[in-house]
Amino acid sequence: MDTQSSSATAKTPTGTVPNEPKPPSQQAQGENQKLSGAELKKRAKAEKAARRAQQQAAGGKDIKSPKESKQAPKDRDSKPASKESKQGPKDSEKSKPMPVRRRQSLSIASTKEPKGEVKQYAKQAFGLFGHLSGVPRNHSLVGVSKEVHPAVLALGLQYSSYVICGSTARCVSMLLAFKSVIESYTTPSGTALARNLVSHVLSPNIEFLKSCRAISISQGNAIRWLKDLIVKIDPSVSESEAKSHLLNSIDNFILQRITAADELISLNASQKIQAGDVILTYASSSIVQTTLIKAHKAGTPFRVVVVDSKPLYEGKRLAKTLAKHGLQVSYGLISSASHAIKDATKVFLGASAMLSNGRLYSRVGTAIIAMLADERNIPVIVLCESVKFTERVALDSIVGNEVAPSEELLSEAERDVLVPLKPLNRDPSSDIAADKSDARTWWMGEPLQMLNLMYDVTPSDYIKLVITENGSLPSSSVPVVHRISTNI
Amino acid sequence: MPPTTVTVAPGLSSFLKSLKNTPVDSSIEHFIALLKRRQIRNSRPCAIATTQLLLRVVAEFKFRDVDKLLRRVREVGQRLIAAQPREMVVGNIVRRVLGLIREVAEDDAEVDTNAISDIGNSPVPLQSEFPRPTLASSMSTFSPLRYGSTSMDSSLHQSESMSDQGELPHRPPLLTSHTSYSVPNAPMVTSLFGLFSHPDSPSASSTPTGYNSPNGKGTLTAQNLERLSESTSSKANIKAEVQEGIKELMDELEQSDDLIAANALDHIHSNEIILTHSASTSVQKFLLAAAKKRKFTVVHAEAHPNDHHATHAMTLTGTKRDYDDDSDAEDRWKPLTAAGITVVMIPDSHVFAIMSRVNKVILATHTVLANGGLVAAAGARVIAKAAKVHQTPVVVVSGVYKLSPVYPFDIEELIEYGDAGNVVPYEDGDFVDKVDVDNPLYDYVPADLVDLYITNLGGHAPSYLYRIVADHYRVEDINL
Numbered sequence: 001m002d003t004q005s006s007s008a009t010a011k012t013p014t015g016t017v018p019n020e021p022k023p024p025s026q027q028a029q030g031e032n033q034k035l036s037g038a039e040l041k042k043r044a045k046a047e048k049a050a051r052r053a054q055q056q057a058a059g060g061k062d063i064k065s066p067k068e069s070k071q072a073p074k075d076r077d078s079k080p081a082s083k084e085s086k087q088g089p090k091d092s093e094k095s096k097p098m099p100v101r102r103r104q105s106l107s108i109a110s111t112k113e114p115k116g117e118v119k120q121y122a123k124q125a126f127g128l129f130g131h132l133s134g135v136p137r138n139h140s141l142v143g144v145s146k147e148v149h150p151a152v153l154a155l156g157l158q159y160s161s162y163v164i165c166g167s168t169a170r171c172v173s174m175l176l177a178f179k180s181v182i183e184s185y186t187t188p189s190g191t192a193l194a195r196n197l198v199s200h201v202l203s204p205n206i207e208f209l210k211s212c213r214a215i216s217i218s219q220g221n222a223i224r225w226l227k228d229l230i231v232k233i234d235p236s237v238s239e240s241e242a243k244s245h246l247l248n249s250i251d252n253f254i255l256q257r258i259t260a261a262d263e264l265i266s267l268n269a270s271q272k273i274q275a276g277d278v279i280l281t282y283a284s285s286s287i288v289q290t291t292l293i294k295a296h297k298a299g300t301p302f303r304v305v306v307v308d309s310k311p312l313y314e315g316k317r318l319a320k321t322l323a324k325h326g327l328q329v330s331y332g333l334i335s336s337a338s339h340a341i342k343d344a345t346k347v348f349l350g351a352s353a354m355l356s357n358g359r360l361y362s363r364v365g366t367a368i369i370a371m372l373a374d375e376r377n378i379p380v381i382v383l384c385e386s387v388k389f390t391e392r393v394a395l396d397s398i399v400g401n402e403v404a405p406s407e408e409l410l411s412e413a414e415r416d417v418l419v420p421l422k423p424l425n426r427d428p429s430s431d432i433a434a435d436k437s438d439a440r441t442w443w444m445g446e447p448l449q450m451l452n453l454m455y456d457v458t459p460s461d462y463i464k465l466v467i468t469e470n471g472s473l474p475s476s477s478v479p480v481v482h483r484i485s486t487n488i
Numbered sequence: 489m490p491p492t493t494v495t496v497a498p499g500l501s502s503f504l505k506s507l508k509n510t511p512v513d514s515s516i517e518h519f520i521a522l523l524k525r526r527q528i529r530n531s532r533p534c535a536i537a538t539t540q541l542l543l544r545v546v547a548e549f550k551f552r553d554v555d556k557l558l559r560r561v562r563e564v565g566q567r568l569i570a571a572q573p574r575e576m577v578v579g580n581i582v583r584r585v586l587g588l589i590r591e592v593a594e595d596d597a598e599v600d601t602n603a604i605s606d607i608g609n610s611p612v613p614l615q616s617e618f619p620r621p622t623l624a625s626s627m628s629t630f631s632p633l634r635y636g637s638t639s640m641d642s643s644l645h646q647s648e649s650m651s652d653q654g655e656l657p658h659r660p661p662l663l664t665s666h667t668s669y670s671v672p673n674a675p676m677v678t679s680l681f682g683l684f685s686h687p688d689s690p691s692a693s694s695t696p697t698g699y700n701s702p703n704g705k706g707t708l709t710a711q712n713l714e715r716l717s718e719s720t721s722s723k724a725n726i727k728a729e730v731q732e733g734i735k736e737l738m739d740e741l742e743q744s745d746d747l748i749a750a751n752a753l754d755h756i757h758s759n760e761i762i763l764t765h766s767a768s769t770s771v772q773k774f775l776l777a778a779a780k781k782r783k784f785t786v787v788h789a790e791a792h793p794n795d796h797h798a799t800h801a802m803t804l805t806g807t808k809r810d811y812d813d814d815s816d817a818e819d820r821w822k823p824l825t826a827a828g829i830t831v832v833m834i835p836d837s838h839v840f841a842i843m844s845r846v847n848k849v850i851l852a853t854h855t856v857l858a859n860g861g862l863v864a865a866a867g868a869r870v871i872a873k874a875a876k877v878h879q880t881p882v883v884v885v886s887g888v889y890k891l892s893p894v895y896p897f898d899i900e901e902l903i904e905y906g907d908a909g910n911v912v913p914y915e916d917g918d919f920v921d922k923v924d925v926d927n928p929l930y931d932y933v934p935a936d937l938v939d940l941y942i943t944n945l946g947g948h949a950p951s952y953l954y955r956i957v958a959d960h961y962r963v964e965d966i967n968l
Contacts, residue, residue, distance in 0.1 A: 306923075307838035310792055316912070316919065323922035330924035333793055333911055334837045335867035339903070350806045365837030368870050371877060397841035408833060450833040451787075456841035 004407045063093050065347050101284040132403045138211040147204035149181040155210035162312060167352045167388060168286050171218040172258055174209065175250050179228065181205055192235040193242050198227050217353035217361070217390045225253065261385040261469035262287050269348065269383050269467050270295035277302040278343045280373070281364040282334075284314035285350020287383045289321060292348070303327075305344060309334040311452065322447045334365045342371040349458075351384040356482060357393040358460030358475035360384075362452045367397070369460035382475070386468050389482035397456040406450035451488045498522060500533040507540055516543060516564055523572035531577045532769065535741050535881045535889050538568065538581040539829045546585075546727060554593040554726060561586055565968055570855050573608040573931075574904045576855040576863075576892040579968060580961075581737070583729045583893065587962040588733040592726050599614065621765045649798045665689055737889075744887035745770050747944035749777035754881060755942070760847040761873075763839070766791035767798035767851030770885045772806065772824070774942075775850070779827035786824055786831045787846060789839055793910040794929055803831050842873045849875045849882045851893035852931070855902075856884070858890045858957045860935030860950030863902050872938065881939040888943045893966045899932045 139160050141153060148156075155177045158164040165171050187193045206223060215223070229249055233242050241455065265287055273279060273295040279302060281288050292304055304327050309314030319331045332340050341347075348367060353361040360366065360382055373380045386488055395401055460475040467473075470481050503522055507515050519541055522528045528537055565582030572578065590599045592656050605620055614798050696844055756762060756778035764786060775786060790796040790802055801807065806823040824831050834842060849871060862868075862884055875882045896902060908925035935950040942948075948956065 153588075224870070258575075269514075282906070310835050319923045320919055323919075330926060331912065331919075332926040334835075334870070335791060335931075336926050336928045338869040338873075338931055339926065363837075364835075364841055367840035368837065368874065371840060371873060372870065375873065396844040398845060399840070409833070447832070451838060451842075452835070453838055453841055456838070 005469055008360045089339075101248040117370070131402055137213060137405060138208075144208055145204040147201055148208045149177065149184065149205055151177040151180045152208060154207045154475045156209050159209065160212040165312065165314065166284065166350075167216045167218045167254075168258060168262070168288055168385070170216055171222050171387065174219055175222055175226075175254055178202070178205070179250050182243055182250075185243065187239050193239055194231055194233045194235055194402050198230050202227070202230070213284065217299055217389075217392070218385070218387045221387050221390070222253065222257075225232060226250070256385045258385060262290060264469045265296050265383050265385065265467050268379065268472060270298060270300075272346070272381060272467075273300050273302055275301050277345045278305060279303070280305040280307065280340060280344035280347045280378075281318070282307045282349060282366050282369045283309065283312070283314070285316040285348075285383065287385070288348045288350050289318055291383060292327065294323060296322075296325060303343075304329045305340045306331045307334060307337050307365075308332070309341050309363075311404075312363075316365070334368060337368055337372055341369070341376060341378065344373065344378050347373040347378055347380045349380060349382050351382055351388055352455055353390050353392070354382070354384050354466065354475070354478045354482075355393050355457070356389075356391050356479040357395075357479050358463070359394060360458040360460075360463055360475070361394065361455055362458065364397070364456045367456045367458040370458045374462040381461055381465045381467060382463055383467050385468055386481055389468075389478055389485065391479070391482060392425075394457050397453065400413045401456075402454040404452040404454050409450050409452050495632050498527050498727050500528050500537055503528065503537055507544060512544050513948055515544060516567065520571040523568065523578070526572075529575065529927060531575070531887075531890050532741070533574075534575045535577040535581055536738070536791075538578045539585075539734060539741060540587045541740055542567075542581065543731060543738075543966045545733065546589075546730050549727065550738040552726075554589065558586060560782075562965075562968060569968060572678065574902060576889055577880075579894075580889055580892050582968065583961045583965040584729075584737060584889075585734060586965045586968075587960070588737070589726075589730050590962055590964070592729040592733065596726055596729075637795060640942060663713060669746055692934055721775065723870055741887070741889055744889065744944040745773045748885055748887065748942055749773040751942050751947060752778035754947075755848065755940075756782060757847075758782045758784065761787060761845055762848050762850055763789065763842070763846040763871065763880075764850045764852070765789045765868055765871055766795040766852060768885070769807075770887065771850055771852045772802060772944065774885050775824055775829070776806075776827060777830050781823060784919070786829055787842055788831055788833050789836050789867060789871065790833055792836060792904055793927065796867050799834070803833060803908060836870070839867075839871050840877075842884045843880060845872045846875070846878070846880050849885045849932055851882060853884055853886045853890060854930055855894075856886050856953065857896050858891075858893050858954050859895055860941075860953045861896055862886070862933050863930045864933060864940065866928050866931050869933050870935075872933045883940045884938050885942050888945060888956065888960060891943070891953065891956060891960065892948075893961045895930065902930065902932055904929045910948065 024448050046134065046163070096313060136155070141157075144153065155164070155173055158173075159170065164170055169394065181201060182197070185193075185197060187196055206215075209219075226246075230246065237245070269287075269291040273292075277300075278290065281292075295302065304319075304322055306315040306319040306322070307321075308331065310333070315331065319329045323329045330340075349362060349366055349370065351360055351362050355361055360370070370380045392400070463470055463475040466475050466478065468481060470485070473481065499522070501519060502517075506518065509519065519528070519537055522537075525532070530533055542561060542564070545561060546557065549560055551557065561582065565579065565586070568582065569579045642709045756775070762775065762784055764775070766789070778784065788799065790799045799926075803823055803825070851862075851864055851868055851871065853864045853868075855863045857863070864884075873881050906926050906927045906929040908920070911925050911927045912919055912923075914920055939951045940947055941950060941953060943956070945956065
């Protein structure tokens with residue numbers, strides 16, 4: 001796996017780490033002399049497995065040892081406590097090999113991490129989502145290529161910290177950043193803009209953005225369009241002309257595909273809201289927000305229910321904005337969705353993407369809302385610009401998804417208790433050694449993981465209507481519209 | 489959020505401690521106050537507290553009149569239920585204690601008056617259950633019923649007690665405390681016998697009779713009571729028997745988790761992915777029992793914003809953090825991870841996304857209702873529905889004591905709403921001022937979303953639960 005190959009660099013930073021946790025394990029070994037030969041054999045086996053990972057074993061050991069030392073005394077504790085004293089030792093023996101076996105895989109997976117944050121990624125790579133958690137998110141500017149434009153640098157950090165969040169906002173901000181990239185671009189002598197710009201300037205910028213957060217469908221579509229545009233520029237055209245052509249085209253793209261599209265969609269959608277309606281929406285979508293405000297300004301009396309979820313709490317902002325505009329808003333979390341849905345007469349959802357098999361790819365939890373609405377025969381209306389249409393297909397949310405760092409799931413207080421979290425781009429080797437609280441070792445060592453997906457896939461039969469700038473369609477028309485809009 | 493009760497704050501353990509040396513009436517007041525302030529909450533603590541309190545009430549009861557005892561327990565029960573109607577276990581326990589008293593009284597009456605009583609009874613059938621007095625008489629005639637006074641089998645259900653008579657000599661004495669939840673097949677023999685001997689009775693193992701009901705026919709009650717007051721020797725036993733029965737009820741509460749867990753291996757297979765929700769000791773024990781033999785993955789939805797602290801504590805340490813444990817030593821379980829199980833914590837929003845890979849959903853419950861529906865922590869309904877959509881079986885794990893005879897005519901009234909500050913902190917004044925924030929604590933999950941119930945009696949289809957209700961509660965007690 002790619003995880004292993006990346007581990008070559010791991011040696012030096014972890015060098016200090018194993019020294020710290022080892023003593024406890026040896027202590028534990030001393031204490032556990034009375035443990036059976038089988039136990040020792042297992043330990044040897046585990047060590048062999050660790051050695052097999054050569055130098056990286058250092059990292060693996062560090063994870064293993066605190067756990068073993070923790071587990072052994074616990075087993076002994078449980079013996080007197082458990083009612084059937086006979087079963088006690090048997091259990092511990094039985095359960096022993098399993099953690100060991102598990103740890104083999106774990107140690108291989110976790111050996112490679114020099115950085116604390118990477119470690120978290122290995123942890124959440126539990127069977128199902130191992131394929132999704134490959135690239136850790138970049139939160140720093142360290143080692144960034146010099147080709148990356150300052151505007152893009154700033155943008156990348158805004159992406160990774162969710163300051164700019166939402167498919168549309170990310171797409172627009174990216175195009176604007178690319179505008180300044182193009183503005184400050186001068187063609188080196190001996191090459192043509194059409195050949196040089198994409199490969200030498202745009203690509204590193206895009207790579208950097210990708211490293212901050214996986215790129216959304218709309219961004220991908222926009223990038224594809226932009227690259228296509230650049231490549232098609234006639235080499236005979238002067239540089240300044242070409243640049244102004246590009247800048248104008250980007251402005252046009254934003255205007256046509258996003259701003260005007262939003263306007264049209266929100267106009268159409270707001271006409272769907274009738275007096276007395278209760279509109280339920282999930283998380284936050286810019287286009288749903290404009291739609292609701294537009295309908296409110298048009299004088300339609302209706303109520304809004306915003307359902308939200310951790311960890312991003314995007315709906316909070318939406319609810320606040322709507323309330324500021326004078327709408328009657330109620331707010332609840334996803335666990336109360338089955339109650340919130342009772343009042344609703346229509347469900348408006350935003351999209352991150354519409355897949356070619358008619359499914360909706362949107363913030364995780366959207367599928368739950370759509371499912372509950374479908375159960376009660378409440379129409380689910382998706383508002384989506386055609387930039388977000390893609391030829392990709394997906395049957396479930398597992399094959400393709402974005403996995404966010406799992407520590408984001410914990411609230412600040414919980415993080416303090418469980419994970420004494422440092423600034424994310426710290427030098428990890430030093431502070432792991434520094435504070436070795438129990439919680440920290442739990443977080444690193446136990447096979448307990450947290451999963452933080454960004455999106456889920458809503459089955460197409462839950463979606464009654466997709467409103468795009470090309471009209472209101474059933475979800476089955478997505479591939480057709482996508483074909484038309486890309487052929488232009 | 490009340491769970492922030494630290495050790496100092498009043499809760500179950502402090503209540504149980506105070507119970508021994510406070511007068512009953514002030515204990516009742518104390519418990520009512522705790523219920524009202526939600527300082528005792530969730531099914532198990534409520535059930536334990538109610539049982540202990542009723543034990544005290546019965547012990548302190550001075551009169552020898554069964555009718556008065558019933559009235560007293562009922563009166564206490566009504567006050568407790570009024571204090572916190574949504575903790576339905578309180579009502580369940582009160583009903584079971586009432587049923588217990590009736591049973592003991594009936595047995596006692598039958599011992600004294602033997603077969604005469606049924607002659608007195610049969611002409612006075614209560615409508616809707618006319619065949620049952622005859623059935624009861626059949627039982628009393630072919631059994632000396634001496635077991636009643638030995639209190640081994642002051643079992644809670646008459647249908648079971650019939651079986652007891654049939655096989656009393658064969659059973660090892662150890663098993664007797666389990667009578668109410670073992671031998672699923674044995675009753676068939678005797679009840680079939682009952683069926684043949686009384687061909688006109690349509691259902692042999694039906695709800696126990698109500699002929700000794702105080703609000704039954706006047707002459708009958710007077711008759712019985714008269715007889716009861718005649719035989720002073722047996723009356724002394726009644727109280728002891730009832731106390732014994734309540735203690736058995738306590739045993740049942742204690743053991744139900746283990747009995748449920750005994751089914752675990754039948755339902756959890758190797759390498760399965762199990763999804764569960766919120767923090768429940770029953771589910772925890774169930775999974776731990778399976779973890780002894782098999783390796784699987786647990787996906788744990790954390791039930792934000794009300795139970796997620798408890799859920800985190802559960803996955804970390806194996807116990808709920810705020811669970812004021814009176815029995816420290818026994819309650820210290822290992823977390824699942826220590827048993828080699830991979831536990832993946834997910835937010836509630838991931839449920840649908842991950843459901844396509846989940847093999848089984850195991851839900852904890854707050855209360856199970858007679859129609860097979862259940863009330864569980866908020867989010868359970870979404871999980872059950874998502875499981876239905878993905879054709880994933882939903883297994884609900886619950887002790888019989890959570891099974892309530894209440895029919896959910898009005899679902900809304902079962903749902904308690906909690907502190908909105910858990911959803912949006914009150915510091916966010918701007919937001920809280922303008923936006924209505926909802927925080928329901930519970931979800932009602934309809935019966936058709938559940939595939940299987942596992943209780944301490946074994947596994948049941950949701951459609952069968954009414955039968956277990958009928959076994960455990962007297963018809964007279966359903967409306968307290």
